[in-house]
Amino acid sequence: MNESSSSKASQSTIIDISNLYLTFETQTEPVHALSDVNLQVNSGDFLSFIGPSGCGKTTLLRVIADLEKPTSGTISVEGQSPHEARLNRSYGYVFQTPALLPWRNVESNIHLPLEVSGYSKHEQKKLSQHYLSLVGLSGFEKKYPWQLSGGMQQRVSIARALSFDPGMLLMDEPFGALDEITRDRLNEELLRLWQETQKTVVFVTHSIPEAVFLSNKIVVMSDRPGKIIDIIETNFPKDRTFDIRETPEFLEASQRVREALKEGHNDGS
Amino acid sequence: MNFLTIFRFRSLRGLLCLVFSVLTFISLQLNEINDHALNPFMVIIIAAVSLALFVNRQQGIFLLSICFAALFYGVWSVLSLIHSLNADTIIGLDVWLFVSALWFLTWHNLVQLSAIKTKDKFMELFLTVVIPLLFGSWIFFLWEVITIGMSVPQVLLPSPSLIWQVFDGAGATLLADFNQTFVRSAIPGFIMGSGAGFIIAIAADKTPFLQRGLIPIGNFFSAIPVVGIAPIMIMWFGFDWQSKAAVVAIMTFFPMLVNTLVGLNETDKIDRDLLHTYATNYWRELLSLRLPNAMPFILNALKINSTLAMIGAIVAEFFGTPIVGMGFRISAEVGRMNIDMVWATIAIAALTGSIFYGVFALLERKLTFWHPSMRKS
Amino acid sequence: MMEANRIFNNLISGSVGPVMILVTIIIMVWYAGAVYLNSSFLIDRYEKNNVNWSFSELASDSWSMERPVLPSPHQVAKELKRTIWDKKITSKHSLVFHSRVTLSSAMLGFVMGTFLGIGLSVGIVYVSALDRTLMPWIIASQTIPILAIAPMIIVVLGSIGIVGLFPKATISTYLCFFPVVVGMVKGLRSPDKILLDLMNSYSASKAQVFWKLRIPASMPFLFASLKIAIALSIVGAIVAELPAGAQGGLGARLLSGSYYGQTSLIWAALITASVISATLVSVVGRMERLINNRMGLQT
Numbered sequence: 001m002n003e004s005s006s007s008k009a010s011q012s013t014i015i016d017i018s019n020l021y022l023t024f025e026t027q028t029e030p031v032h033a034l035s036d037v038n039l040q041v042n043s044g045d046f047l048s049f050i051g052p053s054g055c056g057k058t059t060l061l062r063v064i065a066d067l068e069k070p071t072s073g074t075i076s077v078e079g080q081s082p083h084e085a086r087l088n089r090s091y092g093y094v095f096q097t098p099a100l101l102p103w104r105n106v107e108s109n110i111h112l113p114l115e116v117s118g119y120s121k122h123e124q125k126k127l128s129q130h131y132l133s134l135v136g137l138s139g140f141e142k143k144y145p146w147q148l149s150g151g152m153q154q155r156v157s158i159a160r161a162l163s164f165d166p167g168m169l170l171m172d173e174p175f176g177a178l179d180e181i182t183r184d185r186l187n188e189e190l191l192r193l194w195q196e197t198q199k200t201v202v203f204v205t206h207s208i209p210e211a212v213f214l215s216n217k218i219v220v221m222s223d224r225p226g227k228i229i230d231i232i233e234t235n236f237p238k239d240r241t242f243d244i245r246e247t248p249e250f251l252e253a254s255q256r257v258r259e260a261l262k263e264g265h266n267d268g269s
Numbered sequence: 270m271n272f273l274t275i276f277r278f279r280s281l282r283g284l285l286c287l288v289f290s291v292l293t294f295i296s297l298q299l300n301e302i303n304d305h306a307l308n309p310f311m312v313i314i315i316a317a318v319s320l321a322l323f324v325n326r327q328q329g330i331f332l333l334s335i336c337f338a339a340l341f342y343g344v345w346s347v348l349s350l351i352h353s354l355n356a357d358t359i360i361g362l363d364v365w366l367f368v369s370a371l372w373f374l375t376w377h378n379l380v381q382l383s384a385i386k387t388k389d390k391f392m393e394l395f396l397t398v399v400i401p402l403l404f405g406s407w408i409f410f411l412w413e414v415i416t417i418g419m420s421v422p423q424v425l426l427p428s429p430s431l432i433w434q435v436f437d438g439a440g441a442t443l444l445a446d447f448n449q450t451f452v453r454s455a456i457p458g459f460i461m462g463s464g465a466g467f468i469i470a471i472a473a474d475k476t477p478f479l480q481r482g483l484i485p486i487g488n489f490f491s492a493i494p495v496v497g498i499a500p501i502m503i504m505w506f507g508f509d510w511q512s513k514a515a516v517v518a519i520m521t522f523f524p525m526l527v528n529t530l531v532g533l534n535e536t537d538k539i540d541r542d543l544l545h546t547y548a549t550n551y552w553r554e555l556l557s558l559r560l561p562n563a564m565p566f567i568l569n570a571l572k573i574n575s576t577l578a579m580i581g582a583i584v585a586e587f588f589g590t591p592i593v594g595m596g597f598r599i600s601a602e603v604g605r606m607n608i609d610m611v612w613a614t615i616a617i618a619a620l621t622g623s624i625f626y627g628v629f630a631l632l633e634r635k636l637t638f639w640h641p642s643m644r645k646s
Numbered sequence: 647m648m649e650a651n652r653i654f655n656n657l658i659s660g661s662v663g664p665v666m667i668l669v670t671i672i673i674m675v676w677y678a679g680a681v682y683l684n685s686s687f688l689i690d691r692y693e694k695n696n697v698n699w700s701f702s703e704l705a706s707d708s709w710s711m712e713r714p715v716l717p718s719p720h721q722v723a724k725e726l727k728r729t730i731w732d733k734k735i736t737s738k739h740s741l742v743f744h745s746r747v748t749l750s751s752a753m754l755g756f757v758m759g760t761f762l763g764i765g766l767s768v769g770i771v772y773v774s775a776l777d778r779t780l781m782p783w784i785i786a787s788q789t790i791p792i793l794a795i796a797p798m799i800i801v802v803l804g805s806i807g808i809v810g811l812f813p814k815a816t817i818s819t820y821l822c823f824f825p826v827v828v829g830m831v832k833g834l835r836s837p838d839k840i841l842l843d844l845m846n847s848y849s850a851s852k853a854q855v856f857w858k859l860r861i862p863a864s865m866p867f868l869f870a871s872l873k874i875a876i877a878l879s880i881v882g883a884i885v886a887e888l889p890a891g892a893q894g895g896l897g898a899r900l901l902s903g904s905y906y907g908q909t910s911l912i913w914a915a916l917i918t919a920s921v922i923s924a925t926l927v928s929v930v931g932r933m934e935r936l937i938n939n940r941m942g943l944q945t
Contacts, residue, residue, distance in 0.1 A: 067542055086548050093546040099539045102639040103561045112557060116547045144639060376775075383775040401782035408783075425802055482664025486672075489924050494881040497896075497916045500904030504715055505683065580791045587797065587888055588904055603798045615795055622789030 014168065014200050015041035015064060020073030022059060032225035033059045034070070039219065039228060041202060043167075046194055048203045048215040050257065051264070056226020057204045058172050064202065065093055065170050078167065089117060091168040092161025096176055098153035100145035100160075106132070107141035110160045117164055131159040134193065151182035155189075162193070168200045175210070187213060188242065195238050208261075212253045213245065220257060222264025230260040282377040283322030289370035290316040296363040307367055308346060315343055315370055322377060336378050343371045344410055351417045352430075360418035368414055375407050427609040435613035442598070443617060450582045450595040451621055453510040458517025459578040463571060465518070466525025474533050474559075475551070487527040499585040508589050516585040521574040528570035532563025565640050568633040575625040579618060676719050683715040684708035717910040722917065725910040730918075738894070741918050747895040749922060751811050752883035755818020756876055762819060763826025763871070770827070771834040771860075772852075784827055792820050793885045800886055814895075818882035822875040829871030833864025862941060869934035876926045884919060 022034040033056045041047050049057035062068040063075060066082035077085035085091065092113075100109045110128040119127070132138055135155040145153055154174055161169055175183040187210060194201055205211050211218050218232040234253045236244055244250050294312050318339040321332065347368060351360060382400050387393055409429050415421065416428035423431065436443065473479040499516050506512035536559050544554050586596025595614050602610040654663075681704065688707050692699045709718035717725075726741070733740035766784070769776045796817045803813040837859050845855045887897025896915045903911035 065546055067545060086546060089548060091546070093543070095539050095543065097539060099537070099543045101540065101558065101561065103564075103637075113547045115557070116544075116549050116553060146639065146641075379779050380775040383778045397778070397782075400778045401780075404779040405783060425806060478664050479668075480664075481661045482668040485661055485665050486668055489920070494884045494916075494919050494923070497884065497900050497912070497919060500900060500912055501716075501909065501916075503904070504907075504909065576789055579789070580793045583791050584793050584885060588901075599795060599798060603801055608798075608802070611795070611798055615790060619786070619790040622791065623786055626785075626789055 012043050013040045014043045014045075015039070015075070015077050015202070017064075017075045018073060020060075020063070020075055021071045022056070022063060022068065023071045034063070035225035035227045037073070037226075037228055039231075041200060041217075043200055044198060045217055046191075046201045046203065046215045047217040047219060048205055048211040049219050049221055050205055050208065050211045051221030051226075051261065052223050053206060054226075055221040055223035055264075057221050059226065060221075061170055061172050061202060061204050065091060089113070089164060090166055091170050092164070092166045094154075094157050094161045094169065094171040094174045096173045098145065098150075098157040100153055100156060102144065102146055105142050105144050106137065106148070106156050109145065109156060110163050113160060113164050119164075127163050128159075131163050132156075134162070134196075135159045135189070149182075151178050151186060154178065154186065158190070158193070162197065162199075166199075168202065171201065171203045173204050173206070176205070183210070184242065190214065191238075191240065208254050208257050209245065212250060212257060213240075213242070218253075218257055220260040220264065222261075229264040230256075232256050232260065282373045282380070283319050286319035286370050286373035286377065287316055287323055289366050289373065290319060293363050293366040293370060296361075296366055300361060300363060307350060307363055311342060311346055312367065315339055315367075315374065319370070319374065333378065333381050336374060336381075340371065340374050340378060343367070343374070347371070347414060348410070351414060354417070357420055359420055360414075364414075364418060368411070372407070375403070379403060424606045424608050427612055431609050432612045432616065435609050439610060439613070443613060445593050446595045446598050446614065447617055447621070449510060449591075449593045450513070450586065451579070454513035454582040454585070454594070455517055455578040457510075458514035458582065459521055459574055461514065462518035462521030462578075463525045463574050466522045466570070467529055467567070470526050470529035470533065471555075473530065474555075480530055480534070484527060484530055487523045487530070490523045499588045502585065503589045508591055510594075513582045513585040513590075513594075517578045517581040520577045520581040524573045524577070525567070525570040528566040528573075529563055532566025533559050535566070536562050565633070565637045568629060568637060571629045572626060572633065575629050576622055579622045579625065583618060673719055676716075677709065680714065680716045680718045681705050681708045684711055687711075687715070713907050714909055717913055721910045722913040725914040726917065729911075729914060741896075741899070741914065744894050744896050744899050744915070745918055745922060747893075748880065748883045748887065748897065748919070751814035751886065751895070752818050752876075752879040754811055755815035755882055756822050756879035758815060759819040759822025759875060759879065760826050760872065763823040763875075764830055764868075766823065766827045767830035767834060768856075770831050781831075784824065787820075788824050792817060793881070796882070796885045797888050814883055814886035817886040818879040821878040821882040825871040825874040825878070826868070829867040830864055833867025834860045836867065837863040865937060865941065866934075869930060869937070872930050873927050873934075876930055877923045880919060880923045880926070 017037055017039040020034055020037040021032075024031040024033055037060060049060060051057050059068060063070050064077060064082060066086040075082055078088075078090050080088070080090075100106075101112065104112065107125075107128050110131060111124045114124045114127060128141070129138070132141065135158055137152060137155055137159065140148065140152070140156075145156065148156070158169075158174070161171075175186050178186065190201075191214060193199075201214075203211075203214060205214075212234065216234055216236075218234070219228055220230045220232065221227065222229050232253065234249075236249070290312055293307065294309060294316065297307060297309055297312065300306065318336060322336065347364065350364065354360070379400060382396060382403070385392075385396060387396070412426075413429050416426055417430075421428075469483075473483050498519060499512075502512040502515040502519075506515050533555075540558055540562075541554070544558055549557070583594075583596035583599070586594045587600055590597040592601075595618055598614045599611050602608070602614075685704055685708055688704060688711070689699075691697075692704075708714065709721070711717075714721070729739060729741040733742075737743060766780070770781060771777075799817065800813050803809070803816075841859060841863075842855065845859055850858070883895065884897040884900070887895035888901055896919050899915040900912055903909070903915060
């Protein structure tokens with residue numbers, strides 16, 4: 001409790017979304033991907049979007065990343081438009097698949113954003129060393145992505161997103177394709193990274209335990225049209241481990257998320 | 270069925286080899302003894318080896334070496350026999366039976382070699398070179414035996430040994446032809462055509478409109494018999510190498526254009542999104558993502574073009590050329606019935622083509638090692 | 647207005663619009679090229695005869711020359727009309743006649759090459775010794791400039807009494823079988839291991855695995871190869887017709903055009919050959935779509 005109130009004082013709004021709508025024009029009929037979305041993300045938050053597939057959670061993340069343009073409404077990222085934020089490289093994005101370039105080895109995949117941003121060779125080397133050790137992949141520098149397991153590839157992808165030290169990490173179901181054991185381990189590691197780097201994380205998932213375990217704010221969304229139903233805040237200690245999954249508080253939070261999802265589903269149908 | 274299962278664990282090829290060598294021996298005994306006959310002793314050796322193959326269940330390296338020794342001995346004696354014949358003598362049934370026996374022995378050896386599984390890189394390389402080489406040598410051997418043994422007229426098909434002699438006698442002419450056709454026509458044309466195709470593809474890539482139009486048109490032009498433009502090019506650029514280089518340039522242009530365009534479009538959306546999040550500019554994206562992704566396509570085009578360049582340069586020479594060049598040589602010597610010279614030219618063309626192709630195949634392995642089709646399983 | 651706009655947008659966003667515009671540009675460049683390439687000869691003639699000439703005269707003269715370096719598109723079109731519609735199809739001057747000669751040997755070669763290619767690929771996939779011995783030679787075979795020795799093969803085969811369709815078709819066969827072998831070897835090996843395991847779990851025979859799994863799986867590869875092969879078969883047939891004395895065919899037409907300096911004849915033959923090639927490729931493409939639809943594959 002103490003910790004959260006003290007951090008609240010230093011918190012500032014890093015992403016501010018109001019009245020956001022996004023409609024895709026298709027051949028048959030327009031698809032309302034996002035409808036009247038209002039959301040504030042504070043600096044240092046670990047915020048998850050959860051909802052059924054097709055509810056627009058990925059679209060919302062892509063709007064924040066300036067990979068999609070909203071139809072109407074306002075959105076600011078670090079006080080700028082998403083476009084400016086992208087040009088300033090203020091976030092690292094982790095995709096559903098690792099999206100590593102097969103002709104570059106692990107190290108030089110991590111160098112890619114650094115090359116783009118104009119870091120010196122020396123700095124590139126130093127940063128890739130640092131972030132590879134942070135994700136526990138020291139010694140794999142010269143391996144090629146296709147020589148690694150899926151979990152390792154996604155770790156490289158996370159190291160790459162962190163490498164240029166952006167303020168935010170945007171993650172789009174990064175562990176969705178991994179087996180549960182690997183996923184659990186990466187969840188714990190991600191939590192540790194969040195704690196160590198003090199970054200703001202926006203995380204998309206469709207797994208309730210993952211959302212509850214990782215986040216301090218869970219944004220529950222419904223589909224058709226995609227909108228926010230509920231925002232659930234949790235208050236677990238930052239250095240939590242998987243043991244909390246057995247606690248009544250965890251189960252209660254999961255239950256609330258589940259109920260909100262059900263409610264959204266009933267509304268929609 | 271039951272009868273066949275007996276042989277399942279034994280070498281059928283060994284049995285066939287045995288049968289044919291025994292038949293050879295019998296036919297040798299039936300014939301009158303003359304100076305130009307097979308050595309019966311050697312036939313017995315081959316028969317013994319094949320018996321060993323047939324009886325023995327374990328096909329070890331020792332037996333394989335013996336097989337090879339016997340095979341080389343047999344081939345060598347057949348070759349020396351046919352070369353000792355008079356020009357018009359036709360070899361008898363015994364030799365054909367013996368060659369058949371040797372074929373089954375070769376086949377056995379090939380199968381044995383192919384079955385070797387090895388993790389050793391050097392050994393693997395050795396096998397991938399030696400197995401096809403062995404097969405190829407057998408084809409040349411058969412060619413030699415047929416052409417000499419059956420006294421095939423030289424105008425129809427000269428023997429390999431005769432073709433080989435041409436390199437001695439007419440080396441300078443062949444070199445001049447090579448220079449004219451490959452060095453002065455094929456290479457510049459290849460570079461111009463592939464280079465232009467690549468540059469236009471990059472230029473068109475920026476305008477999706479051009480791209481969508483160029484791919485079908487390029488496909489259409491790739492499908493047309495471009496050799497047909499040779500007479501036109503000769504009219505425009507004269508008889509010398511310039512017109513041939515132009516034909517080659519046009520032939521190689523479209524495969525490169527289409528392949529590069531398709532390759533540049535092959536990128537995954539997710540990878541483009543990734544670079545988008547880094548706020549990369551167009552050229553950086555081209556260099557870091559789309560060109561590397563197009564590499565397999567570009568190298569494929571280079572491989573196709575390497576064979577097209579040779580063909581284009583030679584065929585273009587049929588329509589008119591100064592009195593030098595491989596295409597000229599082929600058409601002129603066909604007219605004079607100097608078929609051995611023609612084959613020597615063909616051999617050079619094939620060898621050059623193989624090496625030219627091989628260079629790009631190697632380059633492909635080096636540059637696109639990461640592509641799923643190139644990865645070692 | 648909106649409707650027209652939409653149609654325009656559809657045209658531009660598809661490939662029809664861009665292709666049409668590019669073809670128009672190519673024809674314009676062709677006209678310009680005809681002026682450029684034919685002008686030096688014309689200017690020489692003007693100067694010899696002391697004629698005052700203007701650019702428009704030069705242009706119209708260069709588009710209507712008797713023996714131009716580059717005939718204009720409408721001259722070629724006229725030649726096409728003359729040799730396709732105006733002549734009887736049995737006439738030696740009819741392009742339809744010559745096309746039929748080329749087409750028949752190309753088709754025979756294509757069919758033989760396809761069967762040869764499929765046969766070899768089955769052998770290579772099932773017999774590992776063949777894979778190692780034959781495959782490198784099949785690749786090497788294509789570095790022999792068969793197109794270059796095609797005339798010689800025709801002459802040699804002719805001298806031992808083999809004449810007519812077959813020798814020409816063998817050239818097409820030689821060119822066709824290669825893409826088919828390469829594509830089919832890939833295609834027959836394309837089924838996932840998991841599907842092969844599935845068939846094994848039914849204890850399917852080798853023949854059943856072949857017909858029910860390998861063959862259907864290889865269809866996309868086969869058609870990709872056939873599209874290349876059918877275009878090559880035309881090239882092969884044309885080159886096979888090049889040796890002097892060939893009775894008919896587009897290749898003989900090309901050669902006589904080049905011999906007599908009748909450029910519009912060359913261009914007409916060339917365009918006919920291209921149209922035939924493109925038509926054949928699209929026929930194979932249509933068959934591919936038909937079979938893919940039947941197999942429930944998306945094209």
